[in-house]
Amino acid sequence: MGRVRFATLWLGGCSGCHMSFLDLDEFLIDLAELVEVVYSPIVDFKDYPENVDVALVEGAVCNEENLEIIKKVRQNTKVLISFGDCAVTGNVSAIRNVIPMSVQSVLQRSYLDNGDLNAALPVAEGIVPRLLDKVVPVHDVVPVDIFLPGCPPSAPRIKDVLVQLLETGAVEGRPDLIKFG
Amino acid sequence: MAQKIVIDPVTRIEGHAKITVHLDENGQVAEARFHVVEFRGFEKFCEGRPLWEMAGLTARICGICPVSHLLCSAKTGDAILAVTIPPAAEKLRRMMNLGQIVQSHALSFFHLSGPDLFLGFDSDPQKRHVFGLIDADPDFARRGIRLRQFGQEIIEVLGGRKIHPSWAVPGGVREPLSEAGRQHIKDRLPEAKQSTLIAIDRFKKLYEKFHEEAMSFGEFPSLFFGLVGADGGWEHYGGQLRFVNSDGEIVADWLDPADYREFIGEVIQSDSYLKSPYYKPMGFPEGVYRVGPLARLNICSHMGTPMADQELKEFRYRFHGTVTSSFLYHYARLIEILCAIEKIEEMIDDPELRHGLLRAQAGINQLEGVGVSEAPRGTLIHHYEVDKDGIIRRMNMIIATGHNNLAMNKTMTQIAKHYIKDPTSVPEGVLNRLEGGIRAYDPCLSCSTHAIGQMPMIVQLLDRDGTLLDEVRRDS
Numbered sequence: 001m002g003r004v005r006f007a008t009l010w011l012g013g014c015s016g017c018h019m020s021f022l023d024l025d026e027f028l029i030d031l032a033e034l035v036e037v038v039y040s041p042i043v044d045f046k047d048y049p050e051n052v053d054v055a056l057v058e059g060a061v062c063n064e065e066n067l068e069i070i071k072k073v074r075q076n077t078k079v080l081i082s083f084g085d086c087a088v089t090g091n092v093s094a095i096r097n098v099i100p101m102s103v104q105s106v107l108q109r110s111y112l113d114n115g116d117l118n119a120a121l122p123v124a125e126g127i128v129p130r131l132l133d134k135v136v137p138v139h140d141v142v143p144v145d146i147f148l149p150g151c152p153p154s155a156p157r158i159k160d161v162l163v164q165l166l167e168t169g170a171v172e173g174r175p176d177l178i179k180f181g
Numbered sequence: 182m183a184q185k186i187v188i189d190p191v192t193r194i195e196g197h198a199k200i201t202v203h204l205d206e207n208g209q210v211a212e213a214r215f216h217v218v219e220f221r222g223f224e225k226f227c228e229g230r231p232l233w234e235m236a237g238l239t240a241r242i243c244g245i246c247p248v249s250h251l252l253c254s255a256k257t258g259d260a261i262l263a264v265t266i267p268p269a270a271e272k273l274r275r276m277m278n279l280g281q282i283v284q285s286h287a288l289s290f291f292h293l294s295g296p297d298l299f300l301g302f303d304s305d306p307q308k309r310h311v312f313g314l315i316d317a318d319p320d321f322a323r324r325g326i327r328l329r330q331f332g333q334e335i336i337e338v339l340g341g342r343k344i345h346p347s348w349a350v351p352g353g354v355r356e357p358l359s360e361a362g363r364q365h366i367k368d369r370l371p372e373a374k375q376s377t378l379i380a381i382d383r384f385k386k387l388y389e390k391f392h393e394e395a396m397s398f399g400e401f402p403s404l405f406f407g408l409v410g411a412d413g414g415w416e417h418y419g420g421q422l423r424f425v426n427s428d429g430e431i432v433a434d435w436l437d438p439a440d441y442r443e444f445i446g447e448v449i450q451s452d453s454y455l456k457s458p459y460y461k462p463m464g465f466p467e468g469v470y471r472v473g474p475l476a477r478l479n480i481c482s483h484m485g486t487p488m489a490d491q492e493l494k495e496f497r498y499r500f501h502g503t504v505t506s507s508f509l510y511h512y513a514r515l516i517e518i519l520c521a522i523e524k525i526e527e528m529i530d531d532p533e534l535r536h537g538l539l540r541a542q543a544g545i546n547q548l549e550g551v552g553v554s555e556a557p558r559g560t561l562i563h564h565y566e567v568d569k570d571g572i573i574r575r576m577n578m579i580i581a582t583g584h585n586n587l588a589m590n591k592t593m594t595q596i597a598k599h600y601i602k603d604p605t606s607v608p609e610g611v612l613n614r615l616e617g618g619i620r621a622y623d624p625c626l627s628c629s630t631h632a633i634g635q636m637p638m639i640v641q642l643l644d645r646d647g648t649l650l651d652e653v654r655r656d657s
Contacts, residue, residue, distance in 0.1 A: 012221060013244075014241050014242060014243050014244040014247070015243065015244040015245055016241070016243075016244020016245075016247065016344045016345060017244065018244065019244045019245055019288075019343075019344055020244075020343070020344055022288065022292065022329070023330070023333060023343055023344070025326050025327070025329075025330045026323065026326055026327070026330075028311075028312075028315070028326065029315055029319070029322070029323065029326070032312045032315055032316070037312055041190075041192060042192070042292065042293070042310055042311060043192065043309075043310040043312070044192045044306045044309055044310060044613070045192075045306075045307075046189070046190060046192070062221065091241075092221075092238065092241040093221055095226040096221070096225065096226045098226075099225060099226060102222070102226075105225055106222025106224070106225040106226065107222070108225075109222070109224050109225040109228075110224050110225070110456075111449050111456070151345060152244060152345070154342070154343075155343075
């Protein structure tokens with residue numbers, strides 16, 4: 001059997017989950033033997049490929065680009081892991097949902113009220129993706145196979161899930177894996 | 182006919198971005214631009230929440246340098262409480278920031294830019310990543326991974342976890358350095374130092390191969406901005422703000438962070454979620470300045486530790502004083518890692534870190550506060566207005582990567598003009614150099630728009646009217 005085709009994706013989040021993934025430290029060297037990284041912010045492939053075995057998805061769905069890519073990821077991925085609290089619940093990325101007219105007001109504060117020169121909203125069509133009215137967790141848009149909460153999930157928990165998945169093809173739903181914050 | 186090239190997503194950077202290259206009517210490069218494409222809106226949604234939440238909440242702006250926001254937010258809280266924090270608390274905060282400089286710079290140098298530097302900008306994109314580096318040079322890659330781990334462990338030893346520790350608070354910190362933690366850090370210091378020295382040595386030998394990059398990756402005069410200590414030395418936590426020009430002359434000194442609005446303006450550009458700060462007295466766009474490792478080395482008189490001071494001398498000798506090429510951010514980053522390790526070494530046995538007072542207690546004494554600290558990638562400013570109960574009424578943040586926005590755009594144009602000879606066929610290695618120009622700044626886009634995530638990158642070719650003619654994504 002060839003190496004497992006592995007991807008990581010970063011939607012609306014702080015990258016802390018990816019940093020926690022890098023906190024696997026020297027296990028990354030072992031992991032490189034077991035998986036082939038076919039898409040990730042830390043490699044140079046620009047398009048999400050077909051036939052991906054496992055994908056870690058960090059972040060909430062915040063803008064039109066997030067929406068587009070998560071659908072493509074679902075279509076081409078066997079096991080999709082909702083990776084970290086933003087992906088699982090929306091978390092900090094979704095705090096803006098409670099503000100009335102959230103898109104208009106967050107943009108207004110940052111670019112109109114807190115800008116000096118040329119105060120305007122960034123709107124370049126095709127370049128700057130439009131924000132969604134409501135930030136949603138990943139499973140709101142596509143089915144998710146495994147939930148790995150945490151802000152971020154610690155490296156030992158990430159390792160635990162990946163090792164189980166690589167060894168047995170499934171992850172046992174243990175209570176200690178369900179830890180938020 | 183005029184055209185534009187797009188790189189999307191920009192990879193191996195910490196955030197979501199695109200690059201566009203605009204051509205003039207003769208088909209030659211007119212300019213190139215860097216676009217940040219993510220936004221979460223912290224400045225708005227923090228309003229109405231208590232000051233006490235800000236350290237933990239703003240840390241979630243960025244998973245790469247959460248400690249920067251944690252400390253800057255705590256310092257802003259100190260100002261609102263109107264307290265002087267206990268000396269032990271300041272030392273501990275400094276120690277955590279040094280740990281963060283080590284981990285973040287190691288990530289930038291080894292994991293993100295290492296593949297370009299050690300495998301080559303033109304090397305096979307299929308293997309041009311940290312796993313490729315592990316394959317090609319396992320010992321060196323392992324050193325890089327362990328150096329980052331060392332920095333992360335300092336954060337964990339102090340704050341209880343590596344990412345998003347809830348440790349620094351307005352008034353001080355929550356926990357001292359434990360004895361076990363002291364021992365652990367001390368045991369790992371020699372290896373960390375050795376790895377850094379090896380990396381510095383490797384970079385110096387390698388540098389000869391990168392003359393062209395050094396001359397085109399943002400080689401231009403600009404101001405440099407950041408904190409310096411009371412004696413003018415290298416600083417990352419306290420001190421005052423200074424602007425220096427490319428001739429090494431001090432343009433403004435002893436600036437009080439609370440007055441930042443007087444010397445920093447922010448301009449909005451409609452094609453990016455990243456605002457562009459500029460030095461107000463010189464206006465826009467003349468007031469372009471750079472922050473981060475290169476700037477901190479250019480503005481300070483000395484590093485303050487023996488080996489890093491020696492390296493700074495050599496750095497300045499090699500590049501004739503003030504260093505103006507952004508490619509040399511990489512070199513500056515390594516000197517800062519060395520300095521951070523030496524400073525940790527100097528302070529590790531200080532008994533105050535384990536037994537001192539940790540926290541000044543006070544309520545809301547000021548309705549407004551500004552905090553500043555040096556994040557790994559540059560100066561970070563938090564500014565809060567609160568009501569008498571400490572509820573946030575207004576917030577503004579100016580983030581390290583934002584300061585560099587104008588410089589990053591200039592760098593893109595310089596690289597595009599230098600390397601794109603024939604816009605109808607742009608080699609992959611040239612696209613990667615555009616991305617490499619961005620990577621030199623180690624931008625953290627999550628931070629800079631208080632929003633960002635992955636850094637995908639596209640190069641788009643646009644005509645003079647902005648019509649998309651071609652789009653280049655490197656496919657697997």
